[in-house]
Amino acid sequence: MKRMKFSFLMILVVPTILWLLADTLYPEPFTYFAFRKVFIQYSGVLAIILMSIVMILALRPKFIEPYFDGIDKIYKLHKWLGISAFLLGVLHWWFAKGTKWMVGWGWLEKPVKTPSNEVLGTIEAWFKTQKGLSESVGEWAFYIMVILIFIALIKKIPYHWFVKSHKIFALVYIALVYHTIILTKIGYWSEPIGLLLIVMMVFGTIAAFISLFKKIGNSRKSQAKIVDLVEYPKLKILETTLLLDDTWKGHKAGQFAFVTSNKKEGHHPYTIASSWDKNDKKMTFITKALGDHTSRLKDTLKIGMNVEVEGPYGCFDFGDDKKLHIYIGAGIGVTPFIARMNDLEKNPNDKTIHFFHSTSKPDDEFLENLKEDVKNSNVNLHLFVSKIDERLSSEKIKELVPNWQNSSIWYCGPLKFGQSLREDFVSSGLNPEDFHQELFEMR
Missing domain, CATH: 1.20.120 (Four Helix Bundle (Hemerythrin (Met), subunit A))
Structure with a gap:
């Protein structure tokens, strides 16, 4: 910033x-x-x-x-x-x-203008x-x-x-x-x-x-086909898996891409919820019905449909030398961390990672999949369900991770909550450069 x-x-x-x-x-x-x-x-x-x-x-x-x-x-x-x-x-x-x-x-x-004789x-x-x-x-x-x-x-x-x-x-x-x-x-x-x-x-x-001439991002566009769709009605979430062509050069966990499923509608940005494996060439997006477009996706997307993917973009890629990481995914902000855990399962490292996820409408199947991802990636999960658990706050994170001052914090979720967390952690001694927040707002 x-x-x-x-x-x-x-x-x-x-x-x-x-x-x-x-x-x-x-x-x-x-x-x-x-x-x-x-x-x-x-x-x-x-x-x-x-x-x-x-x-x-x-x-x-x-x-x-x-x-x-x-x-x-x-x-x-x-x-x-x-x-x-x-x-x-x-x-x-x-x-x-x-x-x-x-x-x-x-x-x-x-x-009054004076006449000019200038030649x-x-x-x-x-x-x-x-x-x-x-x-x-x-x-x-x-x-x-x-x-x-x-x-x-x-x-x-x-x-x-x-x-x-x-x-x-x-x-x-x-x-x-x-x-x-x-x-x-x-x-x-x-x-x-x-x-x-x-x-x-x-x-x-x-x-x-x-x-x-509609040439923006042309060199970073690839074609893909929808191969799987999983809906979580309680969360109003749709999980879409694509099979990309050979032009996609890969991505890092935490990055996002612009996806076009309807040319009249235009492209929309989505955080990628899977790590890259050049052998299977698959990519997953998790979208929540928050607006008119995302609310229609469950009806408009079909298995076998061709889509266009542009990217990858973003530097929310967990790339630093800190040995302690704190991940905070609020609501649909869980998406980049699913990709990160997927990557850690394939490429383990020696970092200690605490993952805090808060949700207001838990879905049993979704949470079971999340817990499985956490188990396979050797990440410490701290789950907060509204109306059941106490509200997730910076004080609670500090309590559960006593040496938080030596960590890097990665946050994805509502902007105001992220700004509040950032202000509190920084005022308490965290280096501002160690708080990473994705400003996923395109207008």
Whole structure:
């Protein structure tokens, strides 16, 4: 999280510094209209840089995953940058459009323009002819962006609508690149901020076209067939086993993949609940009916159906040198730990592992399978059933694992519960780097 926050800060600070080397937010004489002119430039430049990075991160770049500790954190950064670009866009729009309204309302008096005898070059003259069109393009692109942002943030809107509408961002971005090229102050292009703008817009545009042509993650996609389905009605859980083709290169326990069973619906992210064995090439997903899509899976998925799998992604892979591990799986958050125990059964190690699992609706068959996995992997299970046992808490974990300060903790489950556990353990002396939490939230 520290790296994500640091990166977010640097993405804002570095372009700001470069822009200030080329211009100022304190023009002389300092008047509303003088400030408006420079602020429109600053907000527009910073917003398009943020949007460029948003487009690049949308490609799910694997090479930066280790730095951010997983693509789940990259998606978090993607979301923060998108919201920041939107807020900058609102300010940019208001100073550009709102000022004209305030002049019309009589709140502001527009300064008188002095005629310019400057002879424009060919490029500058052409840019001037494009000004009106680029302003209109930018304005309408902004309005579309507002709608798309609300679709992205309102979680009651079905996920497949979010995925489909999100692709329109690529067109909006390309329109805003045109808007930026035409309306950015000519003098910036010979400054460091101009070079940064060019680089960001080139890579952002490439990313936009990759998105438009549906090529994101193509090199990491494999075909698979459903070979088994097991339903646990009491838990509203469906266990799906796939047989993958030879293009799947394997995965680590704890990672996740995007699965497409219906192209109209689009892909959905699922944590992988099995270790990889290149001899049988099978992969298991455990999904809980939490929304409209997952609730329909038990009716739409059939044995023999072909699906597409993209991945693997994520760094929630239990990879550190600590001899003591504490695993906490709350509810459906048990999934990556099932994969981990499956892996430990095949590849035992000398770590001492305590696995805490809390559930509100126990299913006898599911729990028996879990206990069997625990037994075969030599893991210490601590099971907490709501309304029967006391509530799982950091205090209880500390009581059952006295030397917890020397452990690494791996948590998967509801975000708020994880944040609460993290805060308590860290405030009690745990190194923040030793608390690993999967932020499995894609919007």
